[in-house]
Amino acid sequence: MTDQATSTPIGAPRLAGVRGTLEPTHLSPETVDEARRLIALYPEPRSALIPLCHLAQEQDGWLTPEAMVDIGALVGVTPTEVLGTASFYDMLHTDPVGTHVVAVCTNIACLLGGAAELLEHAESSLGVNAGGTTADGAITLEEAECLADCDRPPCVQVNHRFVGAQTPDSFDALMAELRAGSRSADIPPHGTLNRVKRTTGLVADPERVAAERAAMAEAQAARAAEAEAAKAAAGSGSAGGGGS
Amino acid sequence: MAITDPPKIVTSRLEHADSHTLERYLATGGYEGLRKALTMTPEAVAAEVDAASLLGRGGAGFPAGRKWAMLRKNPVTYLVVNGDESEPATFKDHLLVERDPHQLIEGVVIAAYALQVTRVFIFIRGEFALGLERVQAALNDAYSHGAVGADIFGSGFSVDVVVHPGAGAYICGEETALLESLEGKRGFPRIKPPFFPAAIGLYGEPTVVNNVETMSNLPWIVANGGAAFAALGEGRSTGTRLFALAGHVNNPGVFELEMVKTTFNDLINAPVLGGGIPHGRALKAFIPGGVSAPWFGPDQIDLPLGQDEVAAAGSMLGSGSIVVMDDHTCAVRAAWRITKFFSRESCGQCTPCREGSGWLEKIMERIETGQGREEDLDLLLDACDNIAPGLTWPPQQTTICVLGPSIPSSIGSAIDMFRDEFLVHIKEGGCPYE
Numbered sequence: 280m281t282d283q284a285t286s287t288p289i290g291a292p293r294l295a296g297v298r299g300t301l302e303p304t305h306l307s308p309e310t311v312d313e314a315r316r317l318i319a320l321y322p323e324p325r326s327a328l329i330p331l332c333h334l335a336q337e338q339d340g341w342l343t344p345e346a347m348v349d350i351g352a353l354v355g356v357t358p359t360e361v362l363g364t365a366s367f368y369d370m371l372h373t374d375p376v377g378t379h380v381v382a383v384c385t386n387i388a389c390l391l392g393g394a395a396e397l398l399e400h401a402e403s404s405l406g407v408n409a410g411g412t413t414a415d416g417a418i419t420l421e422e423a424e425c426l427a428d429c430d431r432p433p434c435v436q437v438n439h440r441f442v443g444a445q446t447p448d449s450f451d452a453l454m455a456e457l458r459a460g461s462r463s464a465d466i467p468p469h470g471t472l473n474r475v476k477r478t479t480g481l482v483a484d485p486e487r488v489a490a491e492r493a494a495m496a497e498a499q500a501a502r503a504a505e506a507e508a509a510k511a512a513a514g515s516g517s518a519g520g521g522g523s
Numbered sequence: 524m525a526i527t528d529p530p531k532i533v534t535s536r537l538e539h540a541d542s543h544t545l546e547r548y549l550a551t552g553g554y555e556g557l558r559k560a561l562t563m564t565p566e567a568v569a570a571e572v573d574a575a576s577l578l579g580r581g582g583a584g585f586p587a588g589r590k591w592a593m594l595r596k597n598p599v600t601y602l603v604v605n606g607d608e609s610e611p612a613t614f615k616d617h618l619l620v621e622r623d624p625h626q627l628i629e630g631v632v633i634a635a636y637a638l639q640v641t642r643v644f645i646f647i648r649g650e651f652a653l654g655l656e657r658v659q660a661a662l663n664d665a666y667s668h669g670a671v672g673a674d675i676f677g678s679g680f681s682v683d684v685v686v687h688p689g690a691g692a693y694i695c696g697e698e699t700a701l702l703e704s705l706e707g708k709r710g711f712p713r714i715k716p717p718f719f720p721a722a723i724g725l726y727g728e729p730t731v732v733n734n735v736e737t738m739s740n741l742p743w744i745v746a747n748g749g750a751a752f753a754a755l756g757e758g759r760s761t762g763t764r765l766f767a768l769a770g771h772v773n774n775p776g777v778f779e780l781e782m783v784k785t786t787f788n789d790l791i792n793a794p795v796l797g798g799g800i801p802h803g804r805a806l807k808a809f810i811p812g813g814v815s816a817p818w819f820g821p822d823q824i825d826l827p828l829g830q831d832e833v834a835a836a837g838s839m840l841g842s843g844s845i846v847v848m849d850d851h852t853c854a855v856r857a858a859w860r861i862t863k864f865f866s867r868e869s870c871g872q873c874t875p876c877r878e879g880s881g882w883l884e885k886i887m888e889r890i891e892t893g894q895g896r897e898e899d900l901d902l903l904l905d906a907c908d909n910i911a912p913g914l915t916w917p918p919q920q921t922t923i924c925v926l927g928p929s930i931p932s933s934i935g936s937a938i939d940m941f942r943d944e945f946l947v948h949i950k951e952g953g954c955p956y957e
Binding site: 320322325326330354363364367370371385387390391392424426427430432438472473474483485487488492493495 | 598609610612617641642648650666667672680685687692704707708709767770848860861
């Protein structure tokens with residue numbers, strides 16, 4: 280697991296030696312099926328790029344170069360465009376991360392609630408700086424920006440699940456539970472974001488929707504014309520009354 | 524001013540532990556607003572929202588009805604719901620997506636009907652894993668219930684709704700950046716004009732982007748009428764609003780309050796609301812509407828919670844989040860942390876924001892850690908002036924979006940209100956609060 284803790288050296292091309300393909304070869308058939316279901320929800324395949332990155336992280340725990348090649352093939356862009364997009368987003372990890380990504384928010388509300396002290400404790404207790412992964416590959420520690428759980432400071436998330444305000448002691452106990460696997464029911468491994476899958480595809484057929492909208496637009500125009508005519512009639516009535 | 528007892532418009536179900544389920548939703552009047560809307564004409568539904576004078580709850584406070592009126596009637600139009608709640612200390616949409624997802628979906632379908640859009644996307648912040656699960660589960664149930672999809676409740680109106688996860692970027696709360704992200708790209712805000720996605724939005728088609736809380740108000744507005752909503756609050760700030768209270772208070776949380784009728788003092792100190800400042804300490808300052816807003820001191824605590832009232836006093840109600848700082852808080856450290864946030868979250872397109880935020884953060888860090896120089900104060904203000912010339916409020920725009928010009932607010936406020944504290948840091952070579 281030592282390679283879990285290492286990362287691509289700065290400046291090293293992440294996609295070096297990886298060739299683009301037209302058909303996915305790395306993602307599992309189940310993942311590819313789910314990916315195609317997601318793509319079908321959007322007018323343009325590229326819109327599914329970020330959901331597909333989440334899906335790839337669900338399979339691999341992080342966003343591997345091979346997965347980025349597959350995603351490119353699935354949505355019709357180059358692997359470099361996938362990387363170029365993914366690298367913008369904090370949740371998409373183009374380097375390996377631990378099974379549990381532990382995010383400690385230190386933004387203003389949490390700062391006032393002792394977050395800096397909690398992060399300091401977490402760093403010394405885990406033996407890594409924020410951004411680092413423990414040697415056993417179990418935990419990656421992150422200093423996070425506001426996670427919108429500000430009434431429970433300092434706010435901590437594990438794999439994007441809120442775990443409530445933490446003290447140094449409760450934090451250590453939580454880390455022990457994560458390592459022991461006793462929280463796996465409510466905290467899935469890193470990468471699994473949404474365990475509830477969409478049960479239907481698109482059911483509002485585009486032609487039907489187009490026909491409904493056209494009919495409604497016509498009815499609306501007719502109502503507007505009628506209202507206009509009524510207004511004009513009322514207007515000319517009163518003008519006529521005033522003039523006579 | 525007083526704490527009024529208005530009807531709970533968006534938080535009525537939160538007392539129930541199962542408020543997120545279809546069963547509870549139906550048992551508490553759920554989808555009645557949508558059923559009523561579908562018997563009305565779309566323009567009548569839009570007229571109710573106009574009559575409610577519902578101001579957008581995302582932060583800019585633009586009237587929803589007017590935004591809707593700008594939507595060009597093209598064959599293809601989209602409704603996009605902004606659930607990328609990332610403004611520091613704002614946590615109201617978090618509550619709504621996790622605890623009442625059906626209310627959001629009902630509001631969304633009402634808006635889709637009023638606007639006659641062809642498809643809806645609900646963009647939810649990626650960090651809301653439970654929220655994503657709750658909204659997706661609710662959407663699956665809503666499809667089965669006939670409230671979303673083909674021929675909704677037998678009305679002859681059909682629309683599909685798609686839940687879209689974000690991937691962690693504050694800037695995607697900016698509506699044009701959100702649309703870029705939804706198109707599968709980096710979250711770079713688009714150059715204006717066009718100023719509104721109603722002209723050119725998702726895939727270049729006319730698009731309305733509305734906030735989660737704005738949508739969540741619609742079922743009540745349709746069921747009870749726009750006039751009933753407009754009767755609450757005062758002036759332009761109608762209805763109730765969710766206020767997220769955080770920082771040094773005994774009882775932080777999200778409170779649904781009638782606009783304007785309640786003051787910051789009530790919110791912070793009333794036993795049924797914030798419950799006062801812990802440890803018997805005094806108020807030092809508070810941020811009235813998200814970290815982009817200039818700070819207020821104790822002398823402004825009696826201001827009402829109204830959009831125009833706060834704007835007239837030189838700040839903004841913004842996203843409705845209030846951060847309270849007690850008198851043991853280091854103003855330099857607080858402003859430094861906020862600046863660090865903007866520096867991390869700048870998308871990097873525009874020089875004043877990308878470079879300016881980094882400069883400001885480094886200067887703030889060195890002052891807080893005892894390496895500051897007296898001329899740093901002028902340097903800070905000069906750099907701020909380059910990002911938002913004149914340091915006026917509302918700020919002058921030098922960048923594509925408003926993130927850049929929001930950066931100087933906290934530093935400007937901190938220097939304005941607590942200049943002596945900066946000087947003590949510099950003279951004593953460290954933070955006096957440590």
